[in-house]
Amino acid sequence: MNTPNRDPDIEKLVLELRRGVITLAILGQLSGEQYGYSLIQLLAEKGLQVEQGTIYPLLRRLEDQGLLQSDWRIEDSRPRRYYVISPRGKELLPELKSEWSALVQAMERML
Amino acid sequence: MNTPNRDPDIEKLVLELRRGVITLAILGQLSGEQYGYSLIQLLAEKGLQVEQGTIYPLLRRLEDQGLLQSDWRIEDSRPRRYYVISPRGKELLPELKSEWSALVQAMERML
DNA sequence: CATTATACTGTGTATCACACAGTATTGTCA
């Protein structure tokens, strides 16, 4: 993975760009249930590449912070930990969204 | 400073959102010369609050990385360190911009 | 002449994305 053949300077900057956004993306997508692996694929589909080593710890962290809920379930075959946004998360999401669009607008004024 | 009376959880998340963007904003604004203090005000005008403790180290770091150039000058009264984008920075900026809009678009699909 | 605004230099800390390593199960297809 890791978008090859690209200037490593750019790579680092882009990584920092993406950084904060990942949490917002996850909260936005977890109105419906997802487990880690499916979430990675979902985000990739929408154009956001995120590593396993990023997603899994992040999901646990967000659950610790009370923004997500999870339960460990054995459907189908493999056991999977399913995550959904929590009430607290639902409460914060719109505010985060509006902060995001404020940021996007500020950037539009600057670029 | 520090946008008062706001949920500290949100504050932390917004901070992470803003994080990577600051570099992009600075590069975008330094087509014209600025010194640290004036840059802070310029960004604030456009809607991006950044602390002194963020800007000054960041400017030095970006110069170390070769994205900015500076010279120390005594105009008017006080001595000031003036920064401009470097050739290298000019080279990377468009690529960073397009990564940014890709990110914005991905977010639009998700929110 | 005291206070505020200007303008900078540090040091320290917490957060966090990702690298890397490891485990185990379930297809798939030759």
Added chain:
DNA sequence: TGACAATACTGTGTGATACACAGTATAATG
């Protein structure tokens, strides 16, 4: 059937970095 890829997770370590906090010093303003 047996190797290999895909699926699905846990865990540790590292590097980057925004901001807090502290300090210095000059200029403008009342």
